[in-house]
Amino acid sequence: MNDRPQASAGFPTVRQRRLRRHPVLRDLVRETSLHVHDFILPLFVRPGLGVRKEIASMPGNYQLSVDCLVDEVGSAVDLGLYSFILFGIPASKDATGSSALDDEGIVQQALRALRRNYPEILLITDECFCEYTDHGHCGPLATVAGRMDVDNDATLPLLAQQCVSHARAGADVVAPSGMMDGMVQAIRAGLDAAGHTEIPILSYAAKYASAFYGPFREAAESTPQFGDRRTYQMDPGNAREALREVALDLAEGADVIMVKPALSYLDVICRVKQAHPDVPLCAYNVSGEFSMLKAAAANGWLDEQRTTLEILTSIKRAGADMIITYSAKDIARWSRT
Numbered sequence: 442m443n444d445r446p447q448a449s450a451g452f453p454t455v456r457q458r459r460l461r462r463h464p465v466l467r468d469l470v471r472e473t474s475l476h477v478h479d480f481i482l483p484l485f486v487r488p489g490l491g492v493r494k495e496i497a498s499m500p501g502n503y504q505l506s507v508d509c510l511v512d513e514v515g516s517a518v519d520l521g522l523y524s525f526i527l528f529g530i531p532a533s534k535d536a537t538g539s540s541a542l543d544d545e546g547i548v549q550q551a552l553r554a555l556r557r558n559y560p561e562i563l564l565i566t567d568e569c570f571c572e573y574t575d576h577g578h579c580g581p582l583a584t585v586a587g588r589m590d591v592d593n594d595a596t597l598p599l600l601a602q603q604c605v606s607h608a609r610a611g612a613d614v615v616a617p618s619g620m621m622d623g624m625v626q627a628i629r630a631g632l633d634a635a636g637h638t639e640i641p642i643l644s645y646a647a648k649y650a651s652a653f654y655g656p657f658r659e660a661a662e663s664t665p666q667f668g669d670r671r672t673y674q675m676d677p678g679n680a681r682e683a684l685r686e687v688a689l690d691l692a693e694g695a696d697v698i699m700v701k702p703a704l705s706y707l708d709v710i711c712r713v714k715q716a717h718p719d720v721p722l723c724a725y726n727v728s729g730e731f732s733m734l735k736a737a738a739a740n741g742w743l744d745e746q747r748t749t750l751e752i753l754t755s756i757k758r759a760g761a762d763m764i765i766t767y768s769a770k771d772i773a774r775w776s777r778t
């Protein structure tokens with residue numbers, strides 16, 4: 442700290458505008474900048490051949506069959522993107538989401554095809570069951586004290602199996618998203634027992650029960666058939682609870698932690714980063730954040746490029762080291778022009 446008297450530390454000696462006058466100087470003093478390698482692109486894979494179905498509420502994003510996914514990743518790699526997170530839409534759903542565990546499942550097929558074509562890219566897999574269960578919840582159900590709910594402890598070994606199957610198929614990082622208590626510990630033990638000590642866990646540590654997931658549910662066909670996810674995802678009113686969730690996941694062995702969504706939770710991102718400055722922090726710029734901006738831009742109400750970059754800068758400035766965003770391809774394109 443500077444102990445000198447502060448007598449001259451004000452106008453007219455101090456003029457903050459001096460550093461804003463020259464555009465190159467503004468570049469030099471900028472505290473937060475975005476790079477293409479900050480971004481992870483989410484992708485949705487479904488069965489079939491030649492399927493490239495645009496998600497109506499998320500322009501530029503598609504449900505893709507494996508062959509089309511390979512092409513899509515190829516064009517993203519050409520733009521300089523190398524990190525991807527995969528979500529699967531299976532051919533069949535049941536009460537426990539058993540197709541998620543199948544080595545011939547849709548995500549496993551996608552992993553093998555992508556691994557074969559692009560050995561250099563990073564493949565992250567979302568680990569949950571809501572896309573695979575016929576009821577759309579994040580694990581098998583049980584009735585506890587008269588209420589139907591996800592059976593936490595019954596979900597844990599299934600999550601571990603899902604992660605091992607994905608690791609075997611070529612996943613580089615597993616990302617459990619179901620907010621089950623003990624999920625990181627169960628997955629770490631499962632991966633290690635199967636010989637996958639090298640696979641990091643990116644935990645959706647503080648995931649909120651958010652209305653901003655609306656368009657994603659169309660994309661992933663994962664809308665709950667009854668009730669909602671408030672018995673496992675967090676209440677939007679809580680920030681201290683997020684710190685507790687993160688601390689527990691780190692104690693269980695999480696390598697990277699996530700806050701989701703991002704834009705309405707910048708304070709949470711900031712507090713998590715301050716509490717755990719040494720741990721890599723991911724933020725998920727979710728579907729609703731993307732869609733509302735696209736809709737406003739389509740109406741001519743907002744400048745799409747400037748607004749997108751401002752939002753993503755705010756997420757990084759708040760403390761995110763990496764950002765999952767549907768805008769990744771747009772940003773990569775803009776950064777070339």
Ligand SMILES: [Zn+2]
Pocket residue numbers: 569570571572578579618619
């Ligand atoms: Zn889920």
